[in-house]
Amino acid sequence: MSQSKVQQVLDLARAAGVLRPRDLEAQGIHREYLRRLERQGLLIRSGRGIYTPLDADFTEHHSLVEATQRVSHSIVCLLSALRFHEITTQAPFEIWLAIHGKAHTPREKLIPLHIVYMSGNAFESGIETHQLEGMPVQIYNLPKTVADCFKYRNKIGLDIALEALRESWRDRRCTMDELWHYAKICRVSNVMRPYLESLT
Structure with missing residues (x-):
């Protein structure tokens, strides 16, 4: 060599x-x-x-880097996105990734993954690209993640969705316009309406 x-x-x-x-x-x-x-x-x-x-100095986000490199065109979502945005005390065992509804299910065995299938605007909207350990990692922004939590409340629990909404609003990390925007995209406007109205 x-x-x-x-x-x-x-x-x-x-x-x-x-x-x-x-x-x-x-x-x-x-x-x-x-x-x-x-x-x-x-x-x-x-x-x-x-x-x-061998002497890599891994960051706390290393598992996100590895997961998104192994599953092409994936986006960090839900519990893993909340963790990245420092909105929840939850420390999910699995890495939550969104992939397109028509994509093949990844055959990843080394990293525990929780795959969520999305399509259309719900898949394509609200994506941010962050440089983690020198690699581009796509992660849903916070207001989109909050809306996703309500959409997938049966998977993660309504209590987590409400916690995400309260903390992001209390810390002024989301505006009401942003929350409504993504609520409509994720088709959870009616579900979120009473909780959003209670904030104002």
């Missing part, structure tokens, strides 16, 4: 936190470098097609 390319791969891994074969190919480096560096103990294979540096 070329030592200059080895160093380039290790530098890329440290800068990004997570490295995939396609990241190397974009730099004109063969993916075989990943396997060889893993055998030498310089990289850790943390999942299928995902490598991390």
